[in-house]
Amino acid sequence: MQFDLPLNQLETYSPDEAAPAGFASFWQTTLAEARRFPLNARFVPVESLLRSVQVYDVTYAGYGGAEIRAWLLLPAGTTTALPCVVEYIGYGGGRGQPTDWLLWPSLGYATFVMDTRGQGTAWRTGDTPDPQAGGEPHLPGFMTQGIAAKESYYYRRVYTDAVRATEAAASHPNIDPSRIAVTGGSQGGGLAIAAAGLVPEVALCMPDVPFLSHFSRAVTLTDSAPFNEIAAYLRIHRTRVDETMNTLRYFDGLHFAALAKAPALFSVALMDQVCPPSTVYAAYNRYGGEKAIRVYPFNGHEGGESQQAQEKMAFLAEHLPLTP
Numbered sequence: 408m409q410f411d412l413p414l415n416q417l418e419t420y421s422p423d424e425a426a427p428a429g430f431a432s433f434w435q436t437t438l439a440e441a442r443r444f445p446l447n448a449r450f451v452p453v454e455s456l457l458r459s460v461q462v463y464d465v466t467y468a469g470y471g472g473a474e475i476r477a478w479l480l481l482p483a484g485t486t487t488a489l490p491c492v493v494e495y496i497g498y499g500g501g502r503g504q505p506t507d508w509l510l511w512p513s514l515g516y517a518t519f520v521m522d523t524r525g526q527g528t529a530w531r532t533g534d535t536p537d538p539q540a541g542g543e544p545h546l547p548g549f550m551t552q553g554i555a556a557k558e559s560y561y562y563r564r565v566y567t568d569a570v571r572a573t574e575a576a577a578s579h580p581n582i583d584p585s586r587i588a589v590t591g592g593s594q595g596g597g598l599a600i601a602a603a604g605l606v607p608e609v610a611l612c613m614p615d616v617p618f619l620s621h622f623s624r625a626v627t628l629t630d631s632a633p634f635n636e637i638a639a640y641l642r643i644h645r646t647r648v649d650e651t652m653n654t655l656r657y658f659d660g661l662h663f664a665a666l667a668k669a670p671a672l673f674s675v676a677l678m679d680q681v682c683p684p685s686t687v688y689a690a691y692n693r694y695g696g697e698k699a700i701r702v703y704p705f706n707g708h709e710g711g712e713s714q715q716a717q718e719k720m721a722f723l724a725e726h727l728p729l730t731p
Contacts, residue, residue, distance in 0.1 A: 670698070
């Protein structure tokens, strides 16, 4: 059922939550530290039975110089610099197989798919460990790893990896660095918003039912995973509410959305109990660039699925045509 605010209130919903003190400097410092490590993007051709797509197994240096895995898919026979869609993955999933990512190259676009460090065990395989957390990809949760301080929080590493993914994609000779789009669903949508806010060169942002926004409301509104990991943590650590919520403010999609300037196409599902509609609209209404949103009144966290894919195809063709 529709459990959140009515649509007419969602359309103007904008919580009075300013970015925390030092937000900009924290991220400037974080990214500057990451860039001290050479990007070292490597693209190794992969033999496959795919005839219309050339696949590359990618590694590049993310947060702390850790090796992040990715796929790059190019239309077979590519000789020019193409626009590229950088795709981020939903919570618990990994990069899987190249056959999972054929939509954008089938339209003629390059596609760069970032594996999410430490994830890739819940519903699609991943190959990137999280050395700062000391382990191979594993099952959730990730929401409270290092949450005692912004410097140690898990998503500091992942957001940095997402920024470096755009840089790795831009380094390939068959990708036009001025025509990079970012997209993803749920966690992937949250990462797309963060990348659009932190990377001025991003040309287009397409977040679907995005996660990682408006933490202060989400953790008291829904008891669905993954937000409920934070509530479960605070149920035991009763004296850590203020410090936990302060850490999360540095990772809230609200504040990255305000920095973003690229045209954006959001989607929201009004029966979504994983990423409640008000948390999506809070980021959407704060978004700093030209924007549109597609609303699915009777859907949950699956969102618009293939219908939304059609919407994104049209949006991409309009804003990042293959021929500039």
